[in-house]
Amino acid sequence: MQTLRGHTNWIWSVAWSPDGHKIISGSNDQSIRVWDGKTGQCLQSLQSDAWVMAIAPSPDGKTLASGGVDRAVWLVNLDTGESLKKLQGHDGWIWSVAWSPDGQLLATGSEDGTIRLWDAQTGECLNVLQASQMRIFSVVWSPDGQRIACAGSDSTVQIWDINTGQCLKRLEGHTNALWSVAWQPAGRLLASSGEDDTIRIWEVDTAKCLKILRIDRPYEGMNIAGATGLSKAQKATLQSLGAVEKG
Structure with a gap:
């Protein structure tokens, strides 16, 4: 076991590079650090203008997307550290950033209650999904890239069709804010966790909660x-x- 030291404030987001060789972390110290996953050595430190709340490497491992308190999405070349694009449009902190499976699109979730879909090549905002008054803390793509699940302050999981912009389902059962949602690789199930101290396993097609996991x-x-x-x-x-x- 290794402890990777270097950040000087809270770490909000950690991700592996797609090849499994690097670990990437974002922090309130306004930096993103890239670590060697085997040795624990810090390979690169990228400075930000604000707290970094969310990071996600692209599926090909070449580009890093990050978001945070400055309400902008930054795209950075992971090899050189060069800033490639700044995507603006959110009116609140960005808590979650997720690449589509094919790497062509980005989804971002914000305290402003919206999910924004971006063209990763041009930086154009393609659609804005309004998730009621919910502050969105987590967004994730379905394995087929056709839907997005989001979770946040209203204790529900919402599933959206990216082509029509319609909310297809609301999964209800949690009793407090949700901080994380994850899609099963096979696409049939979702897992969600939140401040009610539970993890819930959902069947996507029926919106049925199949199991509740709780630590004593x-x-x-x-x-x-x-x-x-x-x-x-x-x-x-x-x-x-x-x-x-x-x-």
């Missing part, structure tokens, strides 16, 4: 019915950590 809380199942000397506030705290009160 510190006092999961402890019966405090006979406990003495506890105030109401203390009991409430223990119950929030999994304790129960059964007579």
